[in-house]
Structures are given as structure tokens and as C-alpha cells.
Amino acid sequence: MVHADASNFAANITKEEAYQQVLDQAEGLFYEQRNWVCNLSNCAALLWHAFKSLPAPSNQVNWAGFYTLNHPSSTELILGPFQGKVACQTIAFGRGVCGAAASTKTTQLVPDVDAFPGHIACDGDSKSEIVVPIVVDDKVVAIIDVDCAELNGFDEVDQVWLEKLAGLVGRSCDWP
Amino acid sequence: MVHADASNFAANITKEEAYQQVLDQAEGLFYEQRNWVCNLSNCAALLWHAFKSLPAPSNQVNWAGFYTLNHPSSTELILGPFQGKVACQTIAFGRGVCGAAASTKTTQLVPDVDAFPGHIACDGDSKSEIVVPIVVDDKVVAIIDVDCAELNGFDEVDQVWLEKLAGLVGRSCDWP
Numbered sequence: 572m573v574h575a576d577a578s579n580f581a582a583n584i585t586k587e588e589a590y591q592q593v594l595d596q597a598e599g600l601f602y603e604q605r606n607w608v609c610n611l612s613n614c615a616a617l618l619w620h621a622f623k624s625l626p627a628p629s630n631q632v633n634w635a636g637f638y639t640l641n642h643p644s645s646t647e648l649i650l651g652p653f654q655g656k657v658a659c660q661t662i663a664f665g666r667g668v669c670g671a672a673a674s675t676k677t678t679q680l681v682p683d684v685d686a687f688p689g690h691i692a693c694d695g696d697s698k699s700e701i702v703v704p705i706v707v708d709d710k711v712v713a714i715i716d717v718d719c720a721e722l723n724g725f726d727e728v729d730q731v732w733l734e735k736l737a738g739l740v741g742r743s744c745d746w747p
Numbered sequence: 748m749v750h751a752d753a754s755n756f757a758a759n760i761t762k763e764e765a766y767q768q769v770l771d772q773a774e775g776l777f778y779e780q781r782n783w784v785c786n787l788s789n790c791a792a793l794l795w796h797a798f799k800s801l802p803a804p805s806n807q808v809n810w811a812g813f814y815t816l817n818h819p820s821s822t823e824l825i826l827g828p829f830q831g832k833v834a835c836q837t838i839a840f841g842r843g844v845c846g847a848a849a850s851t852k853t854t855q856l857v858p859d860v861d862a863f864p865g866h867i868a869c870d871g872d873s874k875s876e877i878v879v880p881i882v883v884d885d886k887v888v889a890i891i892d893v894d895c896a897e898l899n900g901f902d903e904v905d906q907v908w909l910e911k912l913a914g915l916v917g918r919s920c921d922w923p
Contacts, residue, residue, distance in 0.1 A: 616831065616832055
């Protein structure tokens, strides 16, 4: 199988099936490869193409990727690999949806970003967002961030599977 | 201006105008930000959306991104930030189009990848490719790689502008 096929998703699969393929393919791609930039880059591609294969609102996802800890700072995130439009470079812990996930180490499931205190508008098209922290040895090393151009773009299914993915990514990479 | 607007390209601009916007926006995004992962991630987004705004064959680009030197190896590339489908993780210098650009430190403009000796098919849809080395202090630190799903997807205009971009990226980042 050529690598690109990992991000080809069949039509008419459920969201759970799409996420299962993301996890299976990610696990395969991470086998004997622990470089975090390489792995997050391929993982963003998997997520993006999974969302695009699903019906609305999932196919209205307009950004999918990662922020990582901005060493030597322990309270700032910096942009990592993603798919979508140009994004904000750095985000302080506690600021906006990404910063809240990083500072609280808990998933932020936000049906309407404009109602979220301190939301950072990297893209005015984004209407809803889910951010899942990647925690290793009780420290946030990165976050998964997905934006949707529709309100209520994400639900508990997204949360459960993205948290599984965060666990896999966290233990599969050597973090700086 | 929100960050995403950097990757919004007007309709009916020329390829030269699109590349000029990529360079201008990249220079702005790199201002006071030398993190290579952050900068390559945003740069891949700029390139992808530039190509998508243009007529064929440019809008048939199906992969745009970077490979970097896979430290501590000095003869292997590893996948960096990109936009498109899942890609090969590592490429030896000298192998395929990317490896040729890295080992020779010269741009590879390939109208038909199937005619290129040792071409690595990460995606069977890719028909043509351009790879531009990013050289700093006479060493290859990374390459820009763009694939197109049409034959003859790139020409000397792409080469000239991607080489300008490679120069800007090379001097704007702190490389590992």
C-alpha cells in the first residue's frame, strides 16, 4: 500500500469507523518511527481526510492539527503541523480554547466559539472547536485542535476518539 | 487581519502574483518567529492555498510541504509539515526526486515522475513534481516538495519562485 492510501476513506462510513481508521493507520505509521514532527504531520493528514469523508458538520472542518509546548517556556503553545489555512503562531496557556485545554489538561468541546471567553479568532470562518490535550507524565506536551465552519461541529463521539488519539500520539513520540 | 487571511488568494491572479503573496506573507509570519516547525507549517498552508487559487495545472497540486534533515543522520530526510495526503516518512539522499534534490543541492523539475529513475510513489495520483533544496551554510537543511496530479505541473516560473522561497525559509528559521 502506498502511504497516501492511509488517508483514503471509504464513502458512507460512520464517524466511529472513520476515527477507527485514523487510529489504526496512525498506529501503523508510528511503528518504529517516534519523530514527533513526522508523526504529527501524518496524523494531521489522517484527521483532515477523515473529516472530509464524512457528512456535515464533520466535512465542514476547516482546520485540523497540533500545537506543542514552546520550549523552553512551560506556559506557551507554538504552532505545529496542521492542515487548513495559516494559523496563529503562539498561544499562552489559559488563553482561548487551546490555552484553556492546555492549562486545565481537559478537553474543550465548544459548540460556539464566539460564546467562549477570550476566544482567539485565527480564522473568522471557524464557528465551533474541539481541543484535546496530549498529556505525558502529567505534563501537557501538545494539543489536538480541530475547528469547524459550522456551529456544533463536534460531539461526545469526537471527544472520545480524539482522546484515544491523544493517548496514542502521546506515547508514540519522543517529545522535545 | 486574522492569520487565516494570509492564505486567502484573490481569484484570477497570475502564478507570479500568487507566489509574490506567498513570499510577502511568509516574510511577515516569520518576523520575530524563527521556530522551524511553526514556520514550515504555515508556509505549507500558504503554498497549498496559492496553488488551489490558480488555474490548472497548478490547482491540481495534491501535496505541498517539506522534508528536513533527519538528525543525527546527514544523508536521510524525514517528513516535515505538509498539506495533502499521508506521505513517506524517511527518504535517503539520492533516492527518488526528493533524494536527488538533497544529494545534488539542485532543484529537480520533473514533468513525469514515472520517467524519473528510482521515483518513490508515496501517492499513485502524483504525475509531476518539483523539489527545491533549502541550503544553509552549504548544507541541505530541508527541501520543498510539491506534487501535481497532472503531467507537466510545474515550469521555470515555479522553479524561480520556489527557489526564492527556499532562500527566505532557509535564513528565517533556526535549524536543528
